[in-house]
Every structure is written in structure tokens, then in C-alpha cells.
Amino acid sequence: FKTPCLLWLQGRISLSRRRKRYHSTRDDQHHLFLEFATRSGSWTIMAIDRHRPAPRLTGMDLADMSPDIQYFERHELHGDGPFIIKQAFHLIHAQSLGGVITDYDRFYTNAFRHLLPGEWLEVxxxxxxxxxxxxxxxxRLVALREWETLIHEAAAKVDKRINVAAKQKELMYSAGFxxxxx
Structure with a gap:
């Protein structure tokens, strides 16, 4: 089966909020969502507002910051394989995981396996x-570039990568998308 994937790469953070959110073209059919890096819940709330009846959302996050929403089930995002749920989804949404995921090959392989046939991964x-x-x-950027270098060095020491956007497309194809x- 064919599983499509939407990938939004290398956008500047200041521009990211100007883009249309949730790009999937099959809005009317989605009802089981998995979201990585829920944070404040802004994407979650938008997804619920766009769908009636509201979708069943499962959120994975690093900390217990996620919103208290009726249709939302929260799980902690940790380790190399955050897919602890034995369920398939219509949409998996992941946002700003640079520095969080250690094994991106495994992450995308698991994402592919946890999507229903023909459904969407949005990153x-x-x-x-x-x-x-x-x-x-x-x-003026000299100090910021020094900080940037230090952040990358620190992330590498714990086997994490910060700048992963440019490699995402290749990783997704390798996983089967x-x-x-x-």
C-alpha cells in the first residue's frame, strides 16, 4: 500500500506559524491521531476544532505539559522507540523533534507501521x-553562532542531533513512505 507523508523542512520558526497547519488532504476521514511533542496543545486543539465528531488523540510528550482535553490521551515520549501503543492511526503528527529522537530510522519505520494503509505522517x-x-x-550573529556550536556539541555527547530537517525526506523514503x- 502507499503511505503518503507531508514534510515541512527548514522553515524558520518565525515563519512556521504563518503556514497553514495540518496539511492532510483527507480531513473528513481522519479520526485517530497520534501527536509527538504535544507541548502547549495548540496543534491538538486546532485538530479537534477542525473535526466533528472530534478525533481521538493520543499525545506523546517529554513532560506533563499537555492540555486537559476530553478526547486526549497522554503518554510520555522517551527512548528510541516511542511507539508504545499497539494501535494504527489515520494521522501521525510530529513537530520539532530535533534533539529528542536518537534513532530516526527506527522512529520513521515505527511511524510507517503505525499508520493505517494510505494514511498520513506530517512532520x-x-x-x-x-x-x-x-x-x-x-x-551580531557571532555569539549566536558560538552558542549554536556548543548546543550541537552537547547534543552529540548524548547521541542526539539538533539539525535533522535536511535528512528527514531521505529517512522517510528509507522507512517505506x-x-x-x-
């Missing part, structure tokens, strides 16, 4: 890099 990932369009501002759109 929003940003790289931690600072840019400027103004050459005069380049000198057949249509990866950016």
Missing part, C-alpha cells in the same frame, strides 16, 4: 541555524 522540523539577509548584521511532499 514539521526546523534546523537550529541563525541567518541574516543583511551583511552588516553578520557581526512513497510520496514525501515538502
Amino acid at each position: 514539521w522540523e526546523n534546523d537550529l541555524r541563525f541567518f541574516t539577509d543583511n551583511a552588516q548584521d553578520e557581526a 512513497v510520496q514525501v511532499d515538502e
